[in-house]
Structure formats: structure tokens, C-alpha cells
Amino acid sequence: MTTLPLAAELPWLRPAQDAFNAALASDRLGHALLVQVSPGQGGQWLAVWIAARVFCRQVDPHRQMPCGSCLDCRRVMANEQPDLLRVHPIEDSKEIRVDQVRELSAELALTSHAGGRKVVIVSPAERLNRNAANALLKTLEEPSGSALLLLVTGEPSRLPATVRSRCTRLLPGPTNDDLFVSWLQAQRPASSAADWRAVLGVLGPQPLAALEADTAALGGLRRDTERALEEVMRGTLDVVDTADRWGKEDYALRVACVELWLIDRLRDWGRGRRSAAPKILFDALDHAREARQWAESPVNKPLAIERVLWRLATVAQTAGSQRPVG
Ligand SMILES: [Zn+2]
Incomplete structure (x- = not known):
């Protein structure tokens, strides 16, 4: 269509x-x-x-x-x-x-x-x-x-x-995100270049899909996902319940948000900013990329999400074990 x-x-x-x-x-x-x-x-x-x-x-x-x-x-x-x-x-x-x-x-x-x-x-x-x-x-x-x-x-x-x-x-001509962003802005000037960049970040390099997407809903989904990831690293997230929800609805979008968030955290670490143990982030990113490949398969999706979240949960466990008692 x-x-x-x-x-x-x-x-x-x-x-x-x-x-x-x-x-x-x-x-x-x-x-x-x-x-x-x-x-x-x-x-x-x-x-x-x-x-x-x-x-x-x-x-x-x-x-x-x-x-x-x-x-x-x-x-x-x-x-x-x-x-x-x-x-x-x-x-x-x-x-x-x-x-x-x-x-x-x-x-x-x-x-x-x-x-x-x-x-x-x-x-x-x-x-x-x-x-x-x-x-x-x-x-x-x-x-x-x-x-x-x-x-x-x-x-x-x-x-x-x-x-x-x-x-x-x-074959199409050469493409890149800048080209897609300027095209999207010409179609719908009300949204900023940053908005379109964020939408393409979640959907991948698909400008027509971006144009049809509900950008506000997509932004909300991304913020909700990021909030949950912060929580899992603090040890306050119900992993099984969250994985069950994400596995059943908007799975591919959730996984894309998780990947983007992990890449941002690894970038922070690369710039010398305080960040969680990179080994854990890299492992979680591997799990997330595997999970992305399962979007079209009948694999147990909540389980694929759980693997990512449990790996991130070890940040809280490690921090907890190092915290002085009393
Ligand atoms: Zn005609």
C-alpha cells in the first residue's frame, strides 16, 4: 500500500x-x-x-x-x-x-x-x-x-x-540517513530533523515507513523502553513481566530501541563517561541483535527479551555485592 x-x-x-x-x-x-x-x-x-x-x-x-x-x-x-x-x-x-x-x-x-x-x-x-x-x-x-x-x-x-x-x-541510487531526513522534512516540515532521525533510528533506513509511522507513539515507546532499561540496571524491574509484554506487542520496535540505547551507553563508555561494565553491555547488545533476527520467526520472543534483560540485571547484582553493608 x-x-x-x-x-x-x-x-x-x-x-x-x-x-x-x-x-x-x-x-x-x-x-x-x-x-x-x-x-x-x-x-x-x-x-x-x-x-x-x-x-x-x-x-x-x-x-x-x-x-x-x-x-x-x-x-x-x-x-x-x-x-x-x-x-x-x-x-x-x-x-x-x-x-x-x-x-x-x-x-x-x-x-x-x-x-x-x-x-x-x-x-x-x-x-x-x-x-x-x-x-x-x-x-x-x-x-x-x-x-x-x-x-x-x-x-x-x-x-x-x-x-x-x-x-x-x-537498482536505487545511493542512500543515507541525511538524504532520508531531508526528504522527510520536505514531506512534513512540522517534525524536526532530530525527530525524523529518532524515528529512522527505531525503524531503520525506511523513510516511507517513517512517514506513515505515528511519531509521537514511537517516541513514547522509546522513552518507555529506556526507562525500563534504567530500572533493570538498578535492579527494580520485573524482568519476566516486562519481557512477556514486549515479546507480545511491538517486539521488533522494542528490540530496536534496546539496541539503540545500548549503542548509546557503549558510546558514553568509549568517551570515558561513567558507564556500566562494558562487558555486560556488549553481551546484552549481542543478545539484542540475535533477538532482532527472530522478529519474523516463531521463536519464543519473551525469552529472547529476557536474555537481554537478565544480562543487564547483572549490573545491579554486581553493584549490590560491592556495596558496603550498613
Ligand atoms: Zn496518466
């Missing part, structure tokens, strides 16, 4: 848009493109832009941009264009399944409604399960003449090499 208009300017995607236009103009467009941009950096938006660029009846001849206002552009944006097919993980499932790909192949075998191209957006493509990827491979090997497949992924290495090798890569 994207709420950005077709005319939005995402500077890091401009090279991909130019490459697409050039390929289209010289008739070198393959039948499958690997759009190597995560949805949070605009991969999904770029795929929709490409679809509009293909279907638009009033493309701006100089800028080579879809007009955004003709019937076809409006249909693309409203997800009502009959020759645009979308494949996403179905609700509650984290995977794109084989029957979805089979359905797609059947649709592609039919002629298009408007007699032109059909465009397919598969996003996020790394969610294709093994059978689905194999089924898609057949479509990629024997493409129907007019179809253009767009595989959107920020993690191309998670796709089988056989699928990747049959696609033309569409």
Missing part, C-alpha cells in the same frame, strides 16, 4: 526511474524486473509508478512521467486497473503461496483487457515460499508476450538464484 502520489519525488529512486524509461524507449525492457528496493524505501511505490508509466495515456514527453490524472493512472492508484495484477502474502500468512502463483499464471495466459500489456507486482518478493518460487520460475522461463513482472524486494539474496538470474535488476 502506498499513499504517495505518482508525482512524488524520491531522489534515491530517480536513477531507477531513468533506467526504466531508457529501457522502455529503446525497447530493451525485459519481461521481468527485480526492483531491489525495500517497501520501506519506496519499492512498492516505484512498482506502482512503473505500472502507471506503462498504462498512462498522457505521459509527459519531456519528463517521461505518468500524468497521474488520466483514467488509467487513477485506476492504477485505486488498484482498479484490470491489467495490473498484484501478489502479496495473504492476510495472516507471512508467505506468498503456490496457489497464488498458479492463479497468476492462469490470468497471464488470458489476453489483456485493453489489448496491451499486463503488469504484475509481486511484493515483497522474498516472501515467495519455495514452491511458489518454483512455480514462478516456469512463468519466467516461458513468459507470455505482453506481461511485465515486477518483483519488489529489499532482500534479493532471499530469492532463489534461479529466479534472480531471470530478472533484469532495477
Whole structure:
């Protein structure tokens, strides 16, 4: 889903848009493109832009941009264009399944409604399960003449090499946090650069996700997490109860906040400021990074949080044992 208009300017995607236009103009467009941009950096938006660029009846001849206002552009944006097919993980499932790909192949075998191209957006493509990827491979090997497949992924290495090798890569330009922060400020000037930096800190380098995020709620979550971490180091936190809550709600965001906080504490220590035992902080950071990798897996999440918190709790125990009695 994207709420950005077709005319939005995402500077890091401009090279991909130019490459697409050039390929289209010289008739070198393959039948499958690997759009190597995560949805949070605009991969999904770029795929929709490409679809509009293909279907638009009033493309701006100089800028080579879809007009955004003709019937076809409006249909693309409203997800009502009959020759645009979308494949996403179905609700509650984290995977794109084989029957979805089979359905797609059947649709592609039919002629298009408007007699032109059909465009397919598969996003996020790394969610294709093994059978689905194999089924898609057949479509990629024997493409129907007019179809253009767009595989959107920020993690191309998670796709089988056989699928990747049959696609033309569409790459973004260079990115960094400064670029994202200035773009976010242009979209929503009411929030400061520091606010956006903090949001990107929690969400990772995902400006579109940041734009849709509730920045106030995110700030609150971060402060609440930091308060709990201070408490655990003083030995006053109910570790099991906290881990249980964090494991069940906003797990990935909590883990991101914990990582950021630990990195800040280690930075303090590096600058010679008073800090807890670095060994404990480093161990906790290792546990937090492991916990992050489990965000998408059925691993016992409260347990992963507990490991981090118990390690930090040893700060209080060590301090307690050294405190003079009486
Ligand atoms: Zn148009």
C-alpha cells in the first residue's frame, strides 16, 4: 500500500526511474524486473509508478512521467486497473503461496483487457515460499508476450538464484540517513530533523515507513523502553513481566530501541563517561541483535527479551555485592 502520489519525488529512486524509461524507449525492457528496493524505501511505490508509466495515456514527453490524472493512472492508484495484477502474502500468512502463483499464471495466459500489456507486482518478493518460487520460475522461463513482472524486494539474496538470474535488476541510487531526513522534512516540515532521525533510528533506513509511522507513539515507546532499561540496571524491574509484554506487542520496535540505547551507553563508555561494565553491555547488545533476527520467526520472543534483560540485571547484582553493608 502506498499513499504517495505518482508525482512524488524520491531522489534515491530517480536513477531507477531513468533506467526504466531508457529501457522502455529503446525497447530493451525485459519481461521481468527485480526492483531491489525495500517497501520501506519506496519499492512498492516505484512498482506502482512503473505500472502507471506503462498504462498512462498522457505521459509527459519531456519528463517521461505518468500524468497521474488520466483514467488509467487513477485506476492504477485505486488498484482498479484490470491489467495490473498484484501478489502479496495473504492476510495472516507471512508467505506468498503456490496457489497464488498458479492463479497468476492462469490470468497471464488470458489476453489483456485493453489489448496491451499486463503488469504484475509481486511484493515483497522474498516472501515467495519455495514452491511458489518454483512455480514462478516456469512463468519466467516461458513468459507470455505482453506481461511485465515486477518483483519488489529489499532482500534479493532471499530469492532463489534461479529466479534472480531471470530478472533484469532495477537498482536505487545511493542512500543515507541525511538524504532520508531531508526528504522527510520536505514531506512534513512540522517534525524536526532530530525527530525524523529518532524515528529512522527505531525503524531503520525506511523513510516511507517513517512517514506513515505515528511519531509521537514511537517516541513514547522509546522513552518507555529506556526507562525500563534504567530500572533493570538498578535492579527494580520485573524482568519476566516486562519481557512477556514486549515479546507480545511491538517486539521488533522494542528490540530496536534496546539496541539503540545500548549503542548509546557503549558510546558514553568509549568517551570515558561513567558507564556500566562494558562487558555486560556488549553481551546484552549481542543478545539484542540475535533477538532482532527472530522478529519474523516463531521463536519464543519473551525469552529472547529476557536474555537481554537478565544480562543487564547483572549490573545491579554486581553493584549490590560491592556495596558496603550498613
Ligand atoms: Zn496518466
